[in-house]
Structure formats: C-alpha cells, structure tokens
Amino acid sequence: MIAFNKYYNHFNLLSSVLIVVSLLLLIFKGLNFGIDFKGGTLIELRASDSKINVSSLRDRFNQMDLGDVSVKKFGNDTDFLVKFENKDNTKNIIEEIKTNLDKSFGNNYDIRRVENVGPKVSAELLKSGVIAISLSLALMLIYIWIRFEWQFSLGAILALFHDVIVTLGVFSLFGLEINLSIIAAVLTIVGYSMNDTVVIFDRVRENLRKYSDIKIFELTNISINETLSRTIITSATTLLALLAIYFFGGEILKGFSLAMILGVVFGTYSSIYIANTVLVRLRVSQKTVLREDEKK
C-alpha cells in the first residue's frame, strides 16, 4: 500500500500555490483569446514556393493596413496561419488579400481555410462559453449533492475548480490560444475529473460503512489504494487516446488535445490530493454516512 496520506499537507500546499499562481496569471496576464472570442479574421494558407515564408508573408500583410497582423507557421513548413483584427470588417477583404498576394506570389499559394468572426458574434460566443462552463459546474454540484453527503460534494467541487483553474493557468502561462474547442475540452475535463473523484468517493463511503474503527485519514488512503489500479489504467488509456490525437490528429486538434491531456493529469491528481483531503479536514466519519442513510 502506498502512503498517499503522508503527503496530504504537502500537496495541499502545492495545490494552493498552483491555484493562487494560476489566478494571478489569469488576472494579470490574462488569456490569449482566439478570433472565436476576440473577433477578427484567420486565414490558413499553404505555399508551394519556398519564397513564401513567415517574414515575406508578414511584409505583404503589413502593407495591406489590416491592423495588428500575426503570421505563424502552422504544423508543416509550407503551412501558415495569418490572423488580424479586421476592425472595419469590409465585405471583400479576402478578395483584396488574394489580389494582393497574387501580385507578389503568383499562383504559388492556396487559401485552405478562412474564418471571420464579427465583434457581436465573438461576444456572444464568449458569453455562451462562460455560461456552458458555469452550467456544467452547477450541474455537477447538483448531481453530487444528490448522490453524496455535503462534505463529499464540497471536496469534489473544490477538485473541479482546481482542475479548471490550473488548466486555464497553464494556458495563460504559455499564451496558448483559447478557442471554441478549448471550451469543449474544459467541459470534458469537468466530466472526467468528476468521474475520477466519484469512483474514489464511492469506495470511501463503502468503507466508512464497513469499518467503524478506522479514522478517515487512514480510510481515504485505503480507498485510494483499492481503486488505484483502476485510476492508473483508465487515465493511461485515456492519455494514450489523447496522445494519439495530439501527435497524429492534425494541427487543428492540437490545442484541444493538449488541454485534455493537462485536464486528465490534473483531474487524476486532484481526485487523490484535493477531494480526499477535504474529507479528512472536515473530519468525516461513519456517523456522517449513517446519519444520511437514516434520513433515506
């Protein structure tokens, strides 16, 4: 048996630090919102001429007076992603850009993707993203509140908040882009983290009913160990699937799979070191469970 409970305090401290740092990052550095949430235009193009590179493209686009332009490589050496604010949202901007690029590069490029999100739509998408995440947290809270005693609910929800905040913190730290698929990833993380916590909690509660003489500090550790191989196997297979998406699923899914990978790692960690320690700190005992059982 591994003595997870020996490090409860250490990891609680670490998690607190992680959360505080993440919050500070989110407040002061903020998130790098993509055009879905900030508005603007994105163009993905593929070049068939080595003359076309980041700097030559940047030169071209800067001459077109499109506001703040960012040009980046996108996966291959021949693929580029161009983003700009497109403030006055003129209707034929893409046509203008094409004419302009034709002049310097001829036919040696191909526009593969265009996304254009107006300011009104981006504001709405951001709002619905925030609502979706809040709603999912609220639903999880209600679900766990129906299924378990309040001490368990508190532990699970704290673990959830930890996972969401720290994952977003990592995105802020490295300036990774937040777009619609990241919202999908965060929601899935919420589901996964909850799943992981619930499996351990289920065992804790079962053991609480079984043993009256074991303190919660020990009991959580027993439960974690009993469910440990499941925790490891499930996170391993999920991570294997996610790594396959990350490395082979193409550039578009990179951000999504990275967020999920982070979420699975944090979710697994928080089930053990946050959710359970809340039970310990709230001195949950057999009485807590039995009292609740009597009510039913």
Next chain:
Amino acid sequence: MLYFSKLRILFITLFSVLFILIASSNLFKFDDVFFDKKINLGLDLQGGSYLLLEIDNEPVIEQKLQNLTTTIRNYFKEKNIKINNIKIDNQNIFFNVTNNDKQSVLDVFLDENSDLNPYYPRFKSHQLEIEDTGLNLKVNFSRQGLIKLKTSSQDQAIEIVRRRVDEVGTNEPNILKRGNNRILVELPGLDDPMRIKSLLGKTANLTFRFVTNDENDRFGVEKLKFENGLEEATVSKRIIISGENLLDAQPKMDTQANQTIVSFTLDRVGAKRFGKATSTGIGKQLAIVLDGKIISAPVVRDTIASGSGQISGGFTFQTATDLALLLRSGALPAPLEIIEERTVGPDLGQDSINAGMIALAIGFMLVIIFMFAKYKIFGLITNVTLIVNLFILLGVLTLFEATLTLPGIAGIILTVGMAVDANVLIFERIKEELKDETNNILAFDGGYTKSRTAILDANITTLLAAIILFFMGSGPVKGFAVTLGVGIFTTLFSVYFIARLFTSIYVSRNKDKERLI
C-alpha cells in the same frame, strides 16, 4: 447473474450485427433504403462555407415609420381630428394635438379593435405604443410590433437568400433562421465562396429614375455617385420603375457595341410606366440606380413600349451574370451583414479526415495493446468489446445520419480511451472479490454488482458535460458532444451485454481455475 438465456444471446448478437451492417453501409452501396445511409461529413471535413447573416432592420423601421406618418395623417384628416407638426425623430413619431382632440386621438390608439393600431385581438398587445407627453404625443413600435416587423423581414430575406443560393446551384445548401434577425447559410463543397458572399452582401434594390437639374422637383432630389465612385449626378426621387417590375433579366452580348449587357423584361404595369416615361422624357438622362449607386445613365432616344430593355455599364460577363441573377431573385427587404464566416477548402477537409483516421487507428491500437498486456484473456474480451462498440457507435451515427466533424472524430477516439473504464472497474472489483471469495462465479457476480454505482456515476457525469456542450456549442463542437454522448450509451451496452456475455462464458468454463484474472 452470469447466466445468459439463449434469447438474450440471440438478441445481443442480432443487435450488434445490425449496427455493424449499418455502419458498414458507409463503405458499400446497399440497394436498400434502410441500410443505404451515410454519416454526414461536417463542413470542416468535406469543405464548404458556413455563413451567419444578420439583417439590418434599421432602414426597414425607418421606412415603415415614414409610411405610418402618412397613414396617421390621412386617418385623422378623414375623422376631422386636427393633428399637426407630425415628424420622425430617433425612431419615434411625434405630433401635436389640441386639448379638445387629445382624448379621441388616444382612444383611437388604445382601442382594442383599432384599425389604425392593429394586433390587439391576436397578440393582446398593439402594434404601436403611444406615450402621453402633454399636447405633443409620441408614437413608436411596441415590442410586439417590432417582433412582427423583424420576423416578416426575416421571412422575406430568407426567401431571397434561398433564391440567390439556388441560382448559383450549389448542392444541398442548408438555409435556416436563427433568432428573429439572423439567417444561417451552410454551403457544402463550394468552389467559390467569394461569389456567394458578394451576392448575399448586396440588397439589389434597383430603380430607374430621371436625372434632373430641377432643384424644386416635387418628389425631392438626391445626389448619387456612379458605380466608379468618381462622378456624381442629381437624381429625382420619383421612381419610374423598380426591381419589383422585372419579370426576367439575362446577361447578353451586345454585338454592335461589343459589350456585355443585362437585358430585362418588365411586367404589365412596369411596361406601361416605362413606355409613358420614355415617351415624355425623350432627350433626358434615365439613371439606373442599384443600391444607391448609379450603374449608368443613358439618354432616352425613343419611346420603349415593348416592355423590355437593357442595362449597360461596362460589365464583364461575370458581373453581368451576377447582376442578372440578383435582379431575377429580387431585392432583399433590408441589407444583410455577414457577421460570421467559416470556410474550409476541400483539400484541408480531406487532410483532416486522413489525420483523424490515423489518430483513431493509432489511439485504438495503443489502447488495445495496453489492455491485452495488462489483462491477457480479459484484455482480449475488452478489446473485442471495444471493436464492437466502435462499430455500434458508427452505426448509431449512421442510422441518425448524424454530422461527423473533426472534433467529433476526437470524441470517438476519446470514447475509445474512456470506454475501457467500465470494464476496468469491473475487473479490478472482481480481483478484490477473489481475495476472500474462493468461488469464481460468486466473485464475478460480486464484481459486476458492486461496481455498478461507480460506473453509473462516472458515465452520468460525462453525459451531463456532453449534453451541455450539445446545447451550448456550435458547429464542429456540437459534433464532439454528439459522439461523446452517443459513445456513453454504446459503451454501457457493450460492457453490460457483450463483454459480460464473453466473461460469463469464459468464467463458467473455467470456474475451478486458480488465478482467473
């Protein structure tokens, strides 16, 4: 618990085979309506354009208010009620009344069966609201009035958009209402999204009006720019004919002048008016105005009574074709703005499909190898279940002709990764049971029963997340929610029926074996 009746085995087998067949209909052609279904590829996979258009209703409101002032003025004139100084300011109509008439004016507006202010019998709310501000009264659209106005301009606009898209001839466009002032257009596999965009961006409000130098024209005048943006002309506000009078419009080659023109035919009313105007206006310039810009202003040389004519304006064949198309399909009631656009080229779509399939194959292999290494014979059972699960999932998506997107493929891969969770929970539980239970069959029974709540909890939480995503997410992300959500059900089915069938067979044949798992 481990016992499966023959009927049940038959049912499970049939069910699985059915869905495997449905899933494989994506690869083969079946001569059967039921089986010949395919998963729809989302725009991000097959290439195409997603456009969200917003109707700018301001001009419509202005126009309606303008018409209303005339209606109100005439209405009270007939009733011998004096109102004066009627004017529009900031989307409100203001007018003055005398102290004597005030109450009767208010009564007209507030009467439930008022013919000036309708809607009450139907919506329990009038079209117009009147505000009593002393002897100066303020009238504007009520909430209901605005909703009615917006939905009717949306109805008109969607009809015109549909006509224009159909004229271009793309395959299976999807044109839907969104809210009461938006239109969603999905165009799969479009070669030239620019063209559609520029076609949808034009109101196509065509008018024929005389150029005039008379500042005191009784209809009023306005200065309009030519299409090239350089020249200007003063044009009467009197409309001779408008786009509504057109029956047909076609691009043509004028061999004499060697230029492309748009020829048009007018309806009866239009032909009459056009004939009259051209007979009285010989020698005058007739301006052809499209969306507030003059295309050309030819001099009238002859009376045109035939009801047909032509527009020239330095067109290329493409611009003439597009103008003819716009004129044929009619004018939009209000300008449209493209507020969101997502276009994916067919190459990128195919690349995404390939990448998604490779990721799925590799993810699947990794999970299968891992499970076999960890659980041996039970890993094998899990893997067979996993494969059947994948087919059932694809079968369900095919049956409902769901739309598969790139995030949707990610959802399938993720389902593969998470689907083993239920089996792992069961197997681990069985291992624990075997520690103090010597009877293999009892231990297996216990494993299944005792792991059930945890499995249910785990799947419900994921399902909740998927449901929220489905309702809040848009486009590609919705595809992810669908595969993730459907995946939960197919996983539970395959774990509790297929995997359990296999384990029960294996365990009953090896019930005396020492280390089973």
